[in-house]
């Protein structure tokens with residue numbers, strides 16, 4: 001593995017196509033994979049791991065679900081890319097609309113980054129305003145406007161933002177502490193007439209999992225409406241993963257009225273493992289997009305036929321029973337994790353957003369929980385590296401960062417869950433004996 005990695009680093013910066021794949025915060029050599037099936041990934045030496053990354057979300061059904069693979073193979077026999085509209089795009093848009101009633105129109109792009117970037121352009125086009133508001137620790141992809149105080153790999157690397165973002169772009173982005181309704185009110189009181197939109201992760205999972213306080217999304221909705229700004233709900237991670245209608249749908253089942261945003265973004269699960277993402281919303285806003293309206297967005301591979309085939313097959317297979325299984329599997333792993341950490345007396349807090357969860361170590365997190373990015377960074381993150389490597393040694397692949405969520409799938413069966421449970425006690429001991 002070291003040799004392959006060394007060569008990779010000679011020809012690819014850091015040896016990786018995305019920084020979150022590097023083992024920057026956990027140390028060691030990234031594992032190069034050659035295959036993935038069901039709950040497992042297989043490395044280039046043929047070693048199999050139970051996978052809790054699930055391609056960072058898409059693999060809701062497990063890796064390489066036979067029916068999804070068959071749909072992609074069938075589509076491939078008819079051509080890889082047309083650069084022309086297809087009925088499959090219409091079918092996928094209808095499937096999304098069937099789950100998300102306010103998604104009257106859907107525009108397909110290739111990445112979550114493009115979906116949020118375009119949603120912001122629509123918000124600016126709709127309001128004629130420049131300023132956007134995002135929350136510290138939320139990650140919305142890597143477009144310039146959204147890299148300030150971003151979660152995910154930016155958080156893992158401990159960066160405030162990214163070099164190469166112009167001062168003008170940074171100036172137009174206001175960052176507010178997550179779950180801080182008063183701070184958001186203050187920003188609107190001061191600059192409300194300049195604000196085009198507030199973008200928020202429906203339930204943040206890129207600073208570890210930090211769910212919204214009850215009513216926080218509703219506060220965003222109320223303030224944006226009062227000030228003529230748009231609310232963009234980023235469900236790239238949560239959409240079609242935490243429930244059939246994403247976090248938006250789950251809030252209803254949590255006993256809260258779902259907060260309906262102006263625009264919503266999807267990615268990951270909606271493309272079933274191929275590059276596909278979407279933005280959606282009421283026709284009035286979506287028709288601002290070219291060719292109907294003045295807001296430009298395009299893409300050689302937007303709505304690619306292989307990706308739409310994977311998305312259609314995935315959404316058709318993602319029945320309630322799939323979500324019930326993933327929820328159950330997630331709870332089982334959380335319980336085993338808590339038991340292993342309790343056994344070694346390590347204070348911790350497991351936080352959830354539906355079936356997504358992550359674990360914060362330390363007394364402060366255990367006692368008070370983690371409600372924002374500052375608190376996430378203040379937790380005992382140094383315990384994660386030895387924990388991660390103990391799990392990897394035992395054949396369980398976790399995300400290589402304490403700031404990422406753990407992902408289960410419908411393919412995580414008892415055998416896979418047992419392997420995770422068996423690996424946890426040694427990992428908990430490693431975490432307990434870690435020193436900062």
Ligand SMILES: Cc1ncc(COP(=O)(O)O)c(C=O)c1O
Pocket residue numbers: 110111112113114116139140141142201206234235236237267268277
């Ligand atoms: C909430 C959220 N939004 C946007 C993105 C960006 O998506 P992509 O990596 O497909 O560009 C991600 C993850 O990467 C995400 O978790």
Ligand SMILES: NCC(=O)CCC(=O)O
Pocket residue numbers: 018019020021056139152153205206404405
């Ligand atoms: N939760 C963060 C991601 O999913 C990002 C994946 C990537 O950029 O490779």
